[in-house]
Amino acid sequence: MNAYESASHYFENAASVMDLSPNMKKLLSTPEREVKVQVAMKMDNGEIATFVGYRIQHNSARGPMKGGLRFHHEVDSDEVLALASLMTWKTAVVDIPYGGAKGGITVSPKTLSSNELELMTRRFVDELQDVIGPDKDIPAPDMGTNSQVMAWIVNQYERYHGFNPACVTGKPIELHGADGREEATGRGVGLLTEALLAKDKRNLQDTTVAIQGFGNVGSFAASYIAEKGGKVVAISDISGGRFNSKGINISAALEHVRQNGSLKGFESEKDISNDELLALDVDVLIPAALGGVLKKENAGDVRAKYLIEAANGPVTPDADQILTDRGVVILPDILANAGGVTVSYFEWVQNQQYFRWDLERTRTELKKKLTRSFEKMWDIATEKHIPLRSAAYLMGIGRVGRATVLAGI
Numbered sequence: 001m002n003a004y005e006s007a008s009h010y011f012e013n014a015a016s017v018m019d020l021s022p023n024m025k026k027l028l029s030t031p032e033r034e035v036k037v038q039v040a041m042k043m044d045n046g047e048i049a050t051f052v053g054y055r056i057q058h059n060s061a062r063g064p065m066k067g068g069l070r071f072h073h074e075v076d077s078d079e080v081l082a083l084a085s086l087m088t089w090k091t092a093v094v095d096i097p098y099g100g101a102k103g104g105i106t107v108s109p110k111t112l113s114s115n116e117l118e119l120m121t122r123r124f125v126d127e128l129q130d131v132i133g134p135d136k137d138i139p140a141p142d143m144g145t146n147s148q149v150m151a152w153i154v155n156q157y158e159r160y161h162g163f164n165p166a167c168v169t170g171k172p173i174e175l176h177g178a179d180g181r182e183e184a185t186g187r188g189v190g191l192l193t194e195a196l197l198a199k200d201k202r203n204l205q206d207t208t209v210a211i212q213g214f215g216n217v218g219s220f221a222a223s224y225i226a227e228k229g230g231k232v233v234a235i236s237d238i239s240g241g242r243f244n245s246k247g248i249n250i251s252a253a254l255e256h257v258r259q260n261g262s263l264k265g266f267e268s269e270k271d272i273s274n275d276e277l278l279a280l281d282v283d284v285l286i287p288a289a290l291g292g293v294l295k296k297e298n299a300g301d302v303r304a305k306y307l308i309e310a311a312n313g314p315v316t317p318d319a320d321q322i323l324t325d326r327g328v329v330i331l332p333d334i335l336a337n338a339g340g341v342t343v344s345y346f347e348w349v350q351n352q353q354y355f356r357w358d359l360e361r362t363r364t365e366l367k368k369k370l371t372r373s374f375e376k377m378w379d380i381a382t383e384k385h386i387p388l389r390s391a392a393y394l395m396g397i398g399r400v401g402r403a404t405v406l407a408g409i
C-alpha cells in the first residue's frame, strides 16, 4: 500500500462512519489541482540538471491552501497527494482557516551545494509563482527544507509580486518569520504527549520515550520532553539510533549534530538500528522521520503503550489495526504534528497585520489551540467508542464537509 492508498483508507473509514454521500466523498477526496513541473538549472560544474517538482492543492473549502515542501529522493505524486490530503484534515482538526496542499521536489538535498539548493528552489518558485500566494496557497518547511529555503522562496516570489511576506511561512525571524515556528511542531508533539498521558493520570517525569528522527520535529520534541523531566532513552537519524537507559543528554546530542551534521559518532550506551528503536521497551514511541515505518511486518514488535505520530503517515492501515487490537494508543498525525501549521498560521496572521507577537504569546496560543482540539477529539472518541484517529478524521472531515455545503457549488 503506498502513502496515498493509506491516507485514502483512513478517509474512507471515517467517511463510512459519517455516512457521507458518494458524491460528497468524491468531492472531498479529489484534489482541486495537481501541478507537476520540470525544474531545470545549471549545476556548479556547468552541467544542466533537471528535477521534478510538485504542488498538489487538495482542498480550499475552508480557506487558502496550506502545507509544507519536501525535498527528498522518494518524493512522488502519490506521496505528495497523500500529504496534501492530510493537510486538509489537519487544518480543520485544529480549526485554522485554511485548506490543504503539499509540494516537493524529488531530490536528495544533501547531494547539492548551497548554491545549487538555492538555484533549484528559485527555479521551482519561478514555475509555481502564479499558483501560490498569501490568499491562494502558502508553502512552509517539511522534510529536507528549512527557514533558509523559505527565505529564498519569499525573495523569489517577491520578484514577481512585490513585498509579500505572507506568501510562505517558516521564514527566518529576520525576514518576518515568527518566533516559535521552528520549535512548534516538536513542541506540539511534546504538549500533546503530556495531554495524552494525563488521561491515564501519568506525566512525563515517569515516562520513557524513544524518538525516530532527529531533525526539526524529532529534536524539538526530544528537547521539550527532556526539559519536562521525561527520559528520552533513544534517538536516531539516517545513520542509525543511539540508546542510553539512563536517558540521552539531548543538549549534547544537539551540539554533536550542530558540529558534525548528524548523530554519527555520538557516544551512548549502545548503538541500535532504526528498526530496533521502533521495538524498544519504552512507554512512548515517537516516529518523527519518514512515513510508512510501522507496517504489518513490524507492528507486532512494538512494545510502547503510546504511539505519537510526529511524522506524517508513519503507520500503515494494517499496522494501525494490529496496534489498536493490541491496545496501543495512537495519537494521529493530523493532530499530533499540527503544532507546526498552527504556528505557521500565527506567522501568516502577523505578516498580514504587520504586528509581531513575542514567543510567550505564540506558546500560549499554541497550547490553547492544541489542547482544545485534543479534548474535542478525546470526547468524540470516548462518546462513540472509536479510536483517536477515527475521532480526529470525523472532526476534520465534518468541518470541511459543512463548509462545502454552506458555500454551495
Ligand SMILES: NC(=O)C1=CN([C@@H]2O[C@H](COP(=O)(O)OP(=O)(O)OC[C@H]3O[C@@H](n4cnc5c(N)ncnc54)[C@H](OP(=O)(O)O)[C@@H]3O)[C@@H](O)[C@H]2O)C=CC1
Pocket: 068, 141, 142, 143, 144, 145, 185, 212, 213, 214, 215, 216, 217, 218, 236, 237, 238, 239, 262, 274, 288, 289, 290, 291, 310, 311, 312, 337, 338, 340, 341
Ligand atoms: N517540519 C515541520 O514543521 C513538520 C514536519 N512534519 C513531519 O515530520 C517528519 C519529519 O520532518 P522534519 O523534522 O521537518 O524533517 P527534517 O528533514 O528536519 O528531519 C528528518 C529527520 O529524519 C531522519 N531520517 C531521514 N530518513 C530516515 C530514515 N530512513 N530512518 C531514520 N531517520 C531518518 C533525518 O536524518 P538525517 O538528517 O540523517 O537525514 C532527520 O533526522 C516528516 O514526516 C514531516 O512530514 C509534520 C508536520 C510539520
Ligand SMILES: O=C(O)CCC(=O)C(=O)O
Pocket: 066, 067, 068, 069, 090, 138, 139, 140, 141, 142, 169, 170, 312, 337, 338, 340, 341, 342, 344
Ligand atoms: O506549516 C505548515 O504550513 C505546514 C506544515 C506541514 O507540512 C505539515 O503539517 O505536514
